[in-house]
Amino acid sequence: MNKTLETRLHDSLVEIIRKTSAELPDDVFKAIEEGRQAEQAGSSAAYAMNIICDNVDIAKRKSQPLCQDTGTVLFYIHFPMKTDYEKLQKLIKKAVVTATKKGYLRQNSVDSITGKNSGNNIGPGAPVIHAEPWKKDHFEIKLMLKGGGCENVGAQYSLPDSRVGAGRDLKGVEKCILDAVQNAQGKGCGPGILGVAVGGDRGTGYSASKEQFLRKLGDRNRNPELSALEERITREANELGIGPMGFGGKTTLLATKITALNRVPASFFVSVSYMCWAFRRQGAKVSNKGEIQKWLY
Amino acid sequence: MAVLEREGGAIQLTAPFTEEKVRSLKVGDMVEITGLLLTGRDAVHKWLHDGNEPSVKEVDLKNSIIYHCGPVMMKKGKNWVATAAGPTTSIREEPYQAGIIEKFGLKAVIGKGGMGEKTREACQKFGCVYLHAVGGAAQVLAERIRAVEGVYGLETFGSPEAIWKLRVEKFPVVVTIDAHGNSLHKEVEASSSSKLGEIVGKIGK
Numbered sequence: 161m162n163k164t165l166e167t168r169l170h171d172s173l174v175e176i177i178r179k180t181s182a183e184l185p186d187d188v189f190k191a192i193e194e195g196r197q198a199e200q201a202g203s204s205a206a207y208a209m210n211i212i213c214d215n216v217d218i219a220k221r222k223s224q225p226l227c228q229d230t231g232t233v234l235f236y237i238h239f240p241m242k243t244d245y246e247k248l249q250k251l252i253k254k255a256v257v258t259a260t261k262k263g264y265l266r267q268n269s270v271d272s273i274t275g276k277n278s279g280n281n282i283g284p285g286a287p288v289i290h291a292e293p294w295k296k297d298h299f300e301i302k303l304m305l306k307g308g309g310c311e312n313v314g315a316q317y318s319l320p321d322s323r324v325g326a327g328r329d330l331k332g333v334e335k336c337i338l339d340a341v342q343n344a345q346g347k348g349c350g351p352g353i354l355g356v357a358v359g360g361d362r363g364t365g366y367s368a369s370k371e372q373f374l375r376k377l378g379d380r381n382r383n384p385e386l387s388a389l390e391e392r393i394t395r396e397a398n399e400l401g402i403g404p405m406g407f408g409g410k411t412t413l414l415a416t417k418i419t420a421l422n423r424v425p426a427s428f429f430v431s432v433s434y435m436c437w438a439f440r441r442q443g444a445k446v447s448n449k450g451e452i453q454k455w456l457y
Numbered sequence: 458m459a460v461l462e463r464e465g466g467a468i469q470l471t472a473p474f475t476e477e478k479v480r481s482l483k484v485g486d487m488v489e490i491t492g493l494l495l496t497g498r499d500a501v502h503k504w505l506h507d508g509n510e511p512s513v514k515e516v517d518l519k520n521s522i523i524y525h526c527g528p529v530m531m532k533k534g535k536n537w538v539a540t541a542a543g544p545t546t547s548i549r550e551e552p553y554q555a556g557i558i559e560k561f562g563l564k565a566v567i568g569k570g571g572m573g574e575k576t577r578e579a580c581q582k583f584g585c586v587y588l589h590a591v592g593g594a595a596q597v598l599a600e601r602i603r604a605v606e607g608v609y610g611l612e613t614f615g616s617p618e619a620i621w622k623l624r625v626e627k628f629p630v631v632v633t634i635d636a637h638g639n640s641l642h643k644e645v646e647a648s649s650s651s652k653l654g655e656i657v658g659k660i661g662k
Contacts, residue, residue: 204631211591218596228529228541228595266529277615309546342653346570349592396656400649408645438593
């Protein structure tokens with residue numbers, strides 16, 4: 161990597177972080193707007209949805225974080241084969257430090273043993289970087305900022321689970337997911353979006369459930385059975401009446417996204433990740449010269 | 458009962474609150490607060506619970522309002538500016554909150570997601586309310602901060618966990634636990650739980 165490419169890539173990474181932190185993607189805003197219209201005028205639920213929409217406008221206008229919890233910083237990257245990956249990792253970390261100094265990210269990385277905040281969002285496991293080389297000659301850089309409130313309400317079930325009456329089939333899966341929605345109320349900032357992985361092991365299950373958030377909210381699952389389950393769960397969750405912020409109301413979930421991984425015969429995990437309404441994910445096609453060519457969401 | 462002043466549907470309250478004002482609030486009331494809020498979250502709650510406290514000269518917790526918030530703070534010249542300041546999840550402070558309400562006579566706790574039985578009982582007994590700010594609405598809420606009047610424990614707790622003194626104007630919240638033993642969280646949890654039972658019954662075995 162020459163100096164010019166390094167500088168451009170660094171600046172593009174900072175811009176991706178800025179946009180992710182300050183701007184809600186269009187597909188998410190559309191779903192929120194629909195949710196706002198569904199709530200009864202004058203209710204606490206409508207009050208919350210109005211504040212949410214105002215917040216989206218202000219954050220974008222001021223280029224400031226939508227939510228003060230700028231969350232876990234998760235990169236999903238594809239890079240051209242010939243890229244010096246070690247250098248790329250260093251650039252990503254440098255961009256995270258710059259974005260923290262500029263206030264796009266809060267000082268959000270704490271040493272779990274000493275309790276000390278690193279002050280720059282760098283430390284063991286931070287930021288999270290998933291990166292794979294590919295044969296194309298440009299970069300694809302996706303970023304998710306996932307707040308702690310919604311991360312804390314994620315749940316993993318090992319079927320059969322007698323607490324929720326869930327056997328090892330899709331009906332059992334459905335019961336686990338609805339249980340997770342019930343338990344998340346108030347804690348994860350609703351209306352929320354669910355990412356679910358059926359199968360895998362404990363690690364891959366949670367990872368795959370998070371990756372579901374890279375899908376656009378309006379897309380359709382290619383697996384017809386999972387597609388039907390996604391729609392049914394969103395509808396059933398909204399019947400629970402938990403509503404925005406748990407104030408009671410019609411919009412509890414904006415969408416559900418489910419994937420399946422193979423499992424070993426002895427295990428049957430259902431991993432549920434919850435994303436708050438402040439759904440910060442963005443992505444860009446970045447040229448091999450380091451310039452942003454296109455936004456992906 | 459105190460007479461509550463309203464503007465555009467929201468009750469206007471100026472801090473510090475009197476117990477009479479606090480007792481006149483009901484679950485579901487939309488409120489706008491003007492006055493001083495003190496931020497405090499996980500580290501501060503544990504620290505206070507362990508028997509520590511700041512000197513009154515540094516931070517006067519008596520009759521105050523605690524806001525569960527870890528803001529993004531930037532220094533502009535000599536002054537601090539909060540550039541994002543929404544609530545954090547309150548339930549993590551449940552083991553500590555009731556004792557702190559009692560010890561310092563807190564008049565209100567602001568956060569998100571609601572709190573449990575111990576806090577609900579403390580609100581009723583000591584005349585405090587739990588006020589729910591809209592989670593994630595960091596910009597709307599930061600705009601209502603007129604001045605940052607100081608900070609305590611910046612070195613010890615780190616920026617998100619420190620006690621920031623925030624002077625706010627028309628800070629929007631909803632009463633979800635009042636001083637009469639009512640909790641919106643308890644109500645919604647009960648009704649959604651019974652609805653979940655029905656749905657699970659329909660899914661069948």
